[in-house]
Amino acid sequence: MAKVLMKGNEAIGEAAIRAGCKNYFAYPITPQSEVAEYLVKRLPEEGGVFLQGESEVAVGYMIFGAAGTGERVMTTSSSPGISLMSEAISYIAAAQCPCVFVNIVRCGPGLGGILPAQGDYFQATKGGGHGDYRLLVLAPDGVQEAVEMTMQAFTLAEKYRGPVMILGDGLIGQMMEPVEFPEDLATEPINNDDWATNGMSTRKSKKRNLVKSLFLDPTDLNNHNLALKAKYDQMGREDIQFEAYNTDTDYQVLITSYGTMSRVCRTAIDSLKEEGIEVAMLRPKTLFPFPEAAIYDAATKDSCKTVISIELSMGQMVEDVERCVKGQRPVEFYGECGGDIPSPEKIIDIIKGII
Amino acid sequence: MIVIDYTNNLRIVSLSINMNGIVIICGNYGSGKTETAINLAAKSRQKGMEVKIADLDLVNPYFRTREVRVYLEKLGVEVVLPPKKYMHADLPILTPAVAGMIQQPSELTILDAGGDDVGVTVLAALGDYLSQKNCQLIQVINPLRPFTETIEGCLKIKEEIETSSKLKITGLVSNANLIDETTPEHIYDGYRFINEVSDTTGLPIEFITASSRMIPELDMDRFNCPVLPIDRKLVPPWKSI
Numbered sequence: 001m002a003k004v005l006m007k008g009n010e011a012i013g014e015a016a017i018r019a020g021c022k023n024y025f026a027y028p029i030t031p032q033s034e035v036a037e038y039l040v041k042r043l044p045e046e047g048g049v050f051l052q053g054e055s056e057v058a059v060g061y062m063i064f065g066a067a068g069t070g071e072r073v074m075t076t077s078s079s080p081g082i083s084l085m086s087e088a089i090s091y092i093a094a095a096q097c098p099c100v101f102v103n104i105v106r107c108g109p110g111l112g113g114i115l116p117a118q119g120d121y122f123q124a125t126k127g128g129g130h131g132d133y134r135l136l137v138l139a140p141d142g143v144q145e146a147v148e149m150t151m152q153a154f155t156l157a158e159k160y161r162g163p164v165m166i167l168g169d170g171l172i173g174q175m176m177e178p179v180e181f182p183e184d185l186a187t188e189p190i191n192n193d194d195w196a197t198n199g200m201s202t203r204k205s206k207k208r209n210l211v212k213s214l215f216l217d218p219t220d221l222n223n224h225n226l227a228l229k230a231k232y233d234q235m236g237r238e239d240i241q242f243e244a245y246n247t248d249t250d251y252q253v254l255i256t257s258y259g260t261m262s263r264v265c266r267t268a269i270d271s272l273k274e275e276g277i278e279v280a281m282l283r284p285k286t287l288f289p290f291p292e293a294a295i296y297d298a299a300t301k302d303s304c305k306t307v308i309s310i311e312l313s314m315g316q317m318v319e320d321v322e323r324c325v326k327g328q329r330p331v332e333f334y335g336e337c338g339g340d341i342p343s344p345e346k347i348i349d350i351i352k353g354i355i
Numbered sequence: 356m357i358v359i360d361y362t363n364n365l366r367i368v369s370l371s372i373n374m375n376g377i378v379i380i381c382g383n384y385g386s387g388k389t390e391t392a393i394n395l396a397a398k399s400r401q402k403g404m405e406v407k408i409a410d411l412d413l414v415n416p417y418f419r420t421r422e423v424r425v426y427l428e429k430l431g432v433e434v435v436l437p438p439k440k441y442m443h444a445d446l447p448i449l450t451p452a453v454a455g456m457i458q459q460p461s462e463l464t465i466l467d468a469g470g471d472d473v474g475v476t477v478l479a480a481l482g483d484y485l486s487q488k489n490c491q492l493i494q495v496i497n498p499l500r501p502f503t504e505t506i507e508g509c510l511k512i513k514e515e516i517e518t519s520s521k522l523k524i525t526g527l528v529s530n531a532n533l534i535d536e537t538t539p540e541h542i543y544d545g546y547r548f549i550n551e552v553s554d555t556t557g558l559p560i561e562f563i564t565a566s567s568r569m570i571p572e573l574d575m576d577r578f579n580c581p582v583l584p585i586d587r588k589l590v591p592p593w594k595s596i
Binding site for chain 1: 384385415416417418443444445497499500501502504532533534535536591592593594595596
């Protein structure tokens with residue numbers, strides 16, 4: 001298929017359709033409202049439904065209801081909206097319903113601003129809602145990857161029977177890039193007759209399915225949490241994604257960065273290379289499960305003296321990086337969180353400052 | 356006639372862009388209105404015209420004319436924007452200065468509207484001022500974008516824009532591109548497509564666009580309309596060096 005020029009938000013909407021998602025519920029918020037604008041035009045053409053909730057709280061539970069039937073369903077929002085949905089996300093994770101949440105992150109805290117940020121790393125990876133749950137979190141660095149990850153997200157949500165989150169900063173939603181939609185990423189839904197409340201008339205089994213998050217018996221609840229934990233451990237074994245950049249050199253500094261910030265770092269790395277300074281980057285594509293072993297291995301290469309995490313936050317992913325490096329190398333941090341993305345020149349200065 | 360030195364081998368674009376007075380740039384969301392507006396302003400100023408440009412994009416939160424204010428002002432283009440403290444707001448702010456620039460237009464006054472029908476609603480609010488003036492409303496089309504890859508799609512957007520703005524579109528611009536992945540074939544296909552839209556609507560093609568880096572590769576004899584060279588200004592931060 002020929003490439004088309006799409007805004008990240010539109011491309012996420014189209015990717016959901018290509019992945020077989022026919023249910024999209026949302027509430028508008030900058031900088032992701034174009035997903036809804038796109039899907040309100042496109043979904044009816046595909047026999048799908050877009051419903052705008054009266055708030056993000058309502059949307060969260062609309063997603064829960066639809067996901068409970070086993071239908072492919074997605075919502076998109078931005079930071080404050082995801083905060084409002086977080087209670088529902090906890091319920092959905094507990095009730096083990098597959099669905100896709102997209103957070104096109106803006107600056108916080110509070111209303112913050114409408115410009116790009118990565119300040120929702122903790123919220124996404126450590127649980128914005130309550131209880132022992134984890135989200136599988138995918139972090140694209142551009143529009144093409146946003147397409148591919150959105151399509152993968154539906155497959156992963158069904159594999160692990162739970163919510164999957166796409167975490168993209170505001171630029172991911174707003175920038176335009178040429179994209180294509182890989183047909184091989186569209187998968188057939190997994191049979192869900194054993195758990196989904198999809199109607200007795202359509203399935204062979206006459207077992208009564210119940211979608212719930214309430215377990216009053218302590219032993220039952222502990223076993224339930226152990227089963228959830230086993231899924232999160234499986235994610236760590238089977239679905240870690242990362243990109244290693246310039247790691248086949250004798251680099252002195254290892255950058256950890258993700259999303260659009262990593263693209264600025266890449267430009268800086270290329271520019272430093274021309275000056276004879278080798279710097280590598282380890283870019284997590286899944287923020288949970290986190291590429292722990294890859295970061296440890298890259299950080300402890302003989303030539304590597306320092307690790308620096310560069311983020312559009314005040315220091316969030318860096319805590320996971322420090323955990324992975326296990327004190328073997330100093331871990332530095334640079335971040336901005338007002339909405340301006342540091343320039344390649346700024347990153348070059350920072351790297352030169354720590355060499 | 357405009358003579359433009361694009362490269363070392365001097366090329367001449369023999370057809371001049373005939374845009375003056377009040378020019379309103381509209382089109383579907385993401386069709387490239389703002390890059391077109393910025394480059395039309397810059398090139399017109401560089402050939403000596405007195406140029407004003409207003410950012411009327413009330414629907415797009417990023418990548419707006421306001422982000423290249425310094426570049427345009429250095430060239431001597433007057434840029435009319437919302438008050439500075441609202442520069443990064445997603446609020447529909449229409450500064451009163453826009454009405455003023457319509458009442459007293461410069462040689463070329465460009466109004467960069469927002470995308471789709473919602474983006475031009477603001478023009479209806481300026482209707483009292485615009486109705487007293489002669490203005491051109493040009494529809495920018497990138498056939499490599501969703502919803503405008505067919506003639507029907509372009510006509511639908513045209514009608515929606517006309518209904519919402521209470522103005523009639525007077526001309527067409529082809530802005531066929533895939534940003535850095537654009538090939539000459541995309542420009543030729545875009546030119547063929549805009550001719551079909553022109554034949555269907557009866558609207559003239561005001562000009563087509565092409566990246567200034569690509570212009571040396573293009574066979575200009577294939578175009579029966581002016582070509583506006585585009586130097587992309589709204590780039591993501593990693594492309595800033």
